Amino acid sequence: MNSPQRYLAAFQGLALLLAASQSVAQEPAASENAADNAIVVTAQRSGAPMWTIDTPSGTIILVGEIRAIPKTTPWEPARLEEATRQADRVILGARPRISPGDVLRLLFSGSKFTKLPDKTVASEYLTADQWARLSALGAVHEEDYARQSFLLTSFQMLRKELRFNRDTADEPSEVVSKAADKANVPTTRAATLRGEDIIDSLADAPPAAHIPCLNAAMDAVEAGPAIVEQRAADWRRYDIPSVMANPLESALGQCWPWADETLGSELRTIWVDKIAEVSTAKGTTLAVVPLRVLAESGGVLDQLDARGFDIAGPEWK
Template sequence: MRRLALLSFAMAALIAGPAFAQAIDDPEANVVEELVVSAKLPGPAWWRISDGDTTIYLLGVLQALPQGQGWDTSVLERRLDGAFAVILPPEGKAGLGDIPAALALRGRLKSEVPLDTAAASLAPKLARARAALGKAPDAYRQWSPLGAGVAMAGDYRKAVRLESAEPERTIARLARRHRVKVRPAATYKVMPVIRTAVRGHSPEAGLVCLEGVLDEVNAGAGAARAAARAWAMGDVRGAISGPRNFQRCLLGLPGMAELERRGTEDEVEALSAAMKTPGHAVAVYGVRSLVARDGVLDQMRARGFQVSTPGE
């Protein structure tokens, strides 16, 4: 999973004109247009990094796919043949010792002030979102705005059947079939990240987060499903045009933009290290992180590696 998807998964496990306009530090807001190219090969889009004796094929993926969303894996299977590794985005780790801290942070996401009072300006959006999710009028009442946003985002994903384990689960299964070792670009401890986000966020950031989730819920699943269909067909522009409201919500929390940049740096370092091994490998990174300005491909090109687009 991408770094922000990792955080949203972990926070959900704890449960889960705009009146609160706030400048969000979004490292992936802008893209490099010449990298946003539709694929010529069947299935999702691939980019390629190469030097004299090493080639790494990069498959750009979404954070989640609708349940049952099929995609052509023929190019992936062909590139897994003889690959020396499959490199995934950074992953999060948590242990049994983190359970007490998780329970304590869960309590911090609750509030004695009813949600409708704390987020009075969002009352119409709240009412529509509750109805869209089939929830009672007092649902999420005990949560703070941030807690309600996290919980509602989890309920929304369940309602529209978005699978956060895909497409990585399918990729890992095929890698095992081809006997290729899978490794993350880096490993992070989850609890310090969550602790900083929960303890340090301002009331304004919590309201921004909730509003972003409400906008995504009220917009319906059409945009997310359209982005998934575009991704499966190799339409890069369509794939990166999907909703990012919850991602922007998380980026407004303390430490999250820094985590996103650190993740990109670790992905670049993992690719650079892999380029020292002759042969070919496969990397599976978030599609927007690949094409973002100062993103993975932009940085690899700056390091002198040859970068090819899905249209080449």
């Protein structure tokens, strides 16, 4: 292993802040409403699925992002750039803070992340059916998965056999980040995660913890490369349940870090807290959020809906 990015690329109580009633003095001015609506319309013309939340003082736009959008997907990043330039603030996903010590730790502990522990082999952890399935895929693709960590095997299968991260277009977070930077729109991250915590989360997980990820990755590989284009097409058609059910999206959601009980839960809570925080801010907030975090059962949209936020946008369940 020569770079921690290989393993980190896969990254990121709520108080009800809306009063039951608002006086006339608290209502946003008509011109402010019009400006917020114009930004929403512009953002929607990009073709990316999004949800809006109207607050007493402004609007929150939640853009549902999927990673690795094929270049063949007909969406309009320029419209999202235009909306970003008009926004009052931008929120992007959690970012790991990697120290030199974290890098050294990864470099000197490489085998701990790439190999199964204590010279064990995959068949010792898997059922007979799971091992037969993994062996068959290894034979077809001329790979030996016997000693590799299940997480590395999963990512390798998705990357090499599905090639889902090849010939991709800019992702919404990249588009928004660049546009906000050029237009000097204030940008914050949902959180900054310590590299030490991320590495510990990965290092402490036993091999069995990654078996659901491996099973989902095998499902995706067996479904074939067509699921890559289908996932993006469903995203563009706002068919959120179909995106969530896509074997590729399912595999990405069942793998680290999202499947980690502590880290994944923290990433979801961060978003709910951040959205609640900006619900009192004046003007338009544009946030780019991983679609799986938004639309999964019990995810951010479900939590916000349960707490009384008025959410407009595509059906997500």
